[in-house]
Amino acid sequence: MPAEPDASPGTRDAARRRRERAELMGPAVRHLLQLSEQGELSTAHVELSAHTLGVHVRTVWRNLARARLGEPLHRTRDRFEVTDDIRVLLAYYRCNIKRVHEELVHDAKNAGREPVGLSTLHRAIRRDLTPGDLAGLRAGLPASRSHDPHLRRPPTARNEEWEGDHKQAPVWVWADGRLLKPWVTWFCDCHTGMIMGWAVTPHYPHRGSILAALRACILRTGPHGPAGGLPRRIRIDRGKDFLSNAVQEALGAFAVQVDVLPPYTPRLKGSIENLNHVATSRFFSTLPRYTHAQKLDTRRRAGEKDPPLTFEGFTDQFATWVTTHNAEHQMADHGGLTALEWWNSDPTPLREVPTHDLHAFLLEGDRSTRVITSHGIQFKSRDYMAGWMSGRSSTRVHIRFQPHQLEEIHVFDADNRRYLGAAYLADQASEEEIDEVYQARAERARRLRRDMRRAEALRRRRFKPATTAGPARTTEAMTRKQAANELRGLRSARRADDLPADYMPRRVIPSSRWAIPDAPATAPPEDQT
Numbered sequence: 256m257p258a259e260p261d262a263s264p265g266t267r268d269a270a271r272r273r274r275e276r277a278e279l280m281g282p283a284v285r286h287l288l289q290l291s292e293q294g295e296l297s298t299a300h301v302e303l304s305a306h307t308l309g310v311h312v313r314t315v316w317r318n319l320a321r322a323r324l325g326e327p328l329h330r331t332r333d334r335f336e337v338t339d340d341i342r343v344l345l346a347y348y349r350c351n352i353k354r355v356h357e358e359l360v361h362d363a364k365n366a367g368r369e370p371v372g373l374s375t376l377h378r379a380i381r382r383d384l385t386p387g388d389l390a391g392l393r394a395g396l397p398a399s400r401s402h403d404p405h406l407r408r409p410p411t412a413r414n415e416e417w418e419g420d421h422k423q424a425p426v427w428v429w430a431d432g433r434l435l436k437p438w439v440t441w442f443c444d445c446h447t448g449m450i451m452g453w454a455v456t457p458h459y460p461h462r463g464s465i466l467a468a469l470r471a472c473i474l475r476t477g478p479h480g481p482a483g484g485l486p487r488r489i490r491i492d493r494g495k496d497f498l499s500n501a502v503q504e505a506l507g508a509f510a511v512q513v514d515v516l517p518p519y520t521p522r523l524k525g526s527i528e529n530l531n532h533v534a535t536s537r538f539f540s541t542l543p544r545y546t547h548a549q550k551l552d553t554r555r556r557a558g559e560k561d562p563p564l565t566f567e568g569f570t571d572q573f574a575t576w577v578t579t580h581n582a583e584h585q586m587a588d589h590g591g592l593t594a595l596e597w598w599n600s601d602p603t604p605l606r607e608v609p610t611h612d613l614h615a616f617l618l619e620g621d622r623s624t625r626v627i628t629s630h631g632i633q634f635k636s637r638d639y640m641a642g643w644m645s646g647r648s649s650t651r652v653h654i655r656f657q658p659h660q661l662e663e664i665h666v667f668d669a670d671n672r673r674y675l676g677a678a679y680l681a682d683q684a685s686e687e688e689i690d691e692v693y694q695a696r697a698e699r700a701r702r703l704r705r706d707m708r709r710a711e712a713l714r715r716r717r718f719k720p721a722t723t724a725g726p727a728r729t730t731e732a733m734t735r736k737q738a739a740n741e742l743r744g745l746r747s748a749r750r751a752d753d754l755p756a757d758y759m760p761r762r763v764i765p766s767s768r769w770a771i772p773d774a775p776a777t778a779p780p781e782d783q784t
Contacts, residue, residue: 276308281328283308284318291319335375337383339706342392345380346710350393352377391703397519399703403696405522408445412603416445417486418527419468421460421494425535427544430457430566436546437569439534440464442472442489445526447601448586449482449594450577455570465502473608482581482598484605487665488512488677490524509608510665512677538576542569624651624669632666632678639664639678647675 283304290296301319305312318328341355348354356373363370380389391399408416419442427434438460441453452471454464475483489511491497497515506513516523539545543561550556564572582595589597625632627650631640634654651669666675 272309276310279308280310280318284315284322284328287315287319288322291323335371335379337379342384342388342706343709343713345384345389346392346706347713350389352380387699388703392706395707396700396703399700400522403522405525411446413444413447413449413482413598413601414484414486414603414605415488417442417451417472417489418445418524419443419465419489419491419497420524420527420531421464422531422534424569425539425546426542426569427546427563428457428566428569429563434544434563437566438464439573440468441527441530442468443527443530444482444486444598447482447594447598448526448530448589449598450530450581451482452479453573453577455573457566462502465497466505469502469505475605475607482595484607485509486511487663488514490514490516490527492516492524493518507674510667510674512665512674533580534576537580538573542572623654625654626651631681632664634664638681640681641666641676641678643676644678 287296287300287304290300301315302312305315308315321328341359344355344358345352348358353373356371356376359376360370384392385402387399387402390402419440422439422441424437424439426436428437430437435457438456438458439453440456440460442451443449444451452468452473454460454468454471456464471479473483473485475481489506491513493515503513521528540547542564543558544563545558546556548556548558580594582593585591585593586597592600625634627644627647629648631638631644632652632654633639652675653667653669653672654664662680664678666678667673668675
């Protein structure tokens with residue numbers, strides 16, 4: 256049978272108008288009902304609403320009568336819905352809907368009821384489960400997170416936020432008499448997209464690589480400029496080299512706030528992750544001996560016999576690409592400007608560090624002294640709060656802030672000049688909205704974990720392992736010894752106050768020669784008891 260042709264534009268427009276009318280029917284009827292309660296409703300109002308919605312006048316009167324009785328405007332019918340047990344079955348069978356349907360049919364026949372149809376089950380799953388839930392029940396939480404929309408950070412200013420990371424170049428390079436894949440350590444400015452500085456090592460990077468890249472980021476003289484200066488904060492992952500004492504002391508001495516992100520959360524440092532992908536697709540993939548080149552068969556890749564680059568040649572080409580990316584690559588989000596043009600157009604002042612201070616890792620400056628109170632820190636008639644202020648009431652502090660950016664301040668101890676942390680405006684509402692998004696994601700993740708744990712428990716408790724030939728035994732089977740131990744534990748757990756007040760336990764008979772009277776055949780009357 257030939258396939259049905261696509262709906263014509265007129266048919267699609269008519270369907271769209273019907274949906275719009277159905278959406279507007281509820282507000283229109285509620286407004287007419289309000290006019291009726293105020294005694295101002297007339298036939299002209301009803302006719303005008305019917306003409307606007309494109310329905311008959313009797314339809315509006317009928318819906319208005321339903322609204323007066325408290326009945327819904329649109330009649331609904333009972334439909335099959337996805338329950339928690341079906342979610343567990345979907346997780347158990349890895350979202351194999353056909354297999355889940357067979358299980359539901361088997362359970363329905365045992366219960367003596369009509370089984371649900373396969374098409375009905377498909378429709379219910381498409382209606383009640385989101386693509387993220389289906390991906391999570393099929394492959395786990397990482398697959399579910401790929402369907403999450405991520406919040407974009409608001410625009411700030413240059414040098415307000417940096418992100419740093421290590422990236423192993425997917426290219427074989429000749430260095431030290433052998434082939435290896437070099438590592439790139441770099442930082443980027445989140446506002447302008449500028450690559451601030453980088454360092455290349457032929458082996459796995461260490462804290463020296465990070466300090467060298469930071470030096471190239473901060474300096475503006477020689478080949479490092481024109482971008483540079485001190486950032487306000489840096490987002491890094493939980494790598495042990497980033498968390499080393501040398502790196503922490505270097506950043507802390509310059510009052511740079513370090514935000515250590517939780518593990519396995521690349522979405523929280525999207526700027527540097529996007530830069531890693533851009534470098535792979537625009538630079539690394541064009542070099543010889545690219546490790547992800549096209550496959551010629553199951554084992555060979557295109558260009559795997561080409562002569563590799565030397566480490567010096569790779570470093571030189573990488574430096575050329577960074578300069579080209581900053582000065583020539585146009586960004587659509589910034590109106591076609593390059594990263595360097597966007598950086599130069601930002602009037603935000605820079606915090607520059609002389610070379611001798613950069614070597615000494617010192618930060619000096621005169622600041623007024625303030626006190627942490629029960630309302631936080633009062634600065635320019637505003638209250639600033641932060642979580643690290645707990646237990647620090649009456650502490651004398653100094654404040655450092657960015658000009659014309661008073662949403663955030665940086666606080667130092669007035670006695671030892673130690674950096675305490677950042678404080679934020681206490682009445683900002685955007686933080687609550689962001690927390691609601693994170694809480695909703697955490698709740699869905701907890702639900703997916705619970706479904707997968709229940710499915711895994713269902714899978715594990717099906718049958719016991721067997722070492723000899725014999726029938727399969729479920730995990731519910733118990734031995735006499737196990738049953739006796741469990742009953743003994745239940746008896747011992749009985750509370751003393753559950754027994755009668757005059758209860759006397761039976762004593763152990765010391766000798767078998769004692770005669771024990773038998774119980775009477777009939778119970779004595781209550782007055783003789």
